[in-house]
Amino acid sequence: MVHTEEQERVLNELDEWKKEKCKELAKKMAEEERISVYGDLKETKSAVQSAVMWQVISNPLEQGPLAPVIRGNPWGLDARLVNDDWGYVIFDWDNHFGAYMLSLDAKEQTLPLPPTLNPDRIHKP
Numbered sequence: 001m002v003h004t005e006e007q008e009r010v011l012n013e014l015d016e017w018k019k020e021k022c023k024e025l026a027k028k029m030a031e032e033e034r035i036s037v038y039g040d041l042k043e044t045k046s047a048v049q050s051a052v053m054w055q056v057i058s059n060p061l062e063q064g065p066l067a068p069v070i071r072g073n074p075w076g077l078d079a080r081l082v083n084d085d086w087g088y089v090i091f092d093w094d095n096h097f098g099a100y101m102l103s104l105d106a107k108e109q110t111l112p113l114p115p116t117l118n119p120d121r122i123h124k125p
Contacts, residue, residue: 034105049105052098057088066090067098 003011038045058065068088 049101052101055098056102067095067102069094 035042035045052067055070056065056067069091070089
């Protein structure tokens, strides 16, 4: 069957659209498989992870990505801040919790533990 140029263009666009949808579906299926290990808590894991990831920023001055508690300058603590685009608040406990939670799914991207904290070096009874 011979197609016009317009029909060929539409068919090519449709093929590209199908490829993108297949990629999206594969990613979604991989994510669902990854969180399935959390059993009955998989929906909770997904919701909390989404909330934490919404806050993640990458700031080269801070040595890479971090998950602050809140973005902006909500309490006006930094009077010198001209723009809220890059303001953020860091609380120790919350940042440790967020970093730990995110590290559960990205072990290859986490920093190595110091030898004294490495669980492989802890003597088991």
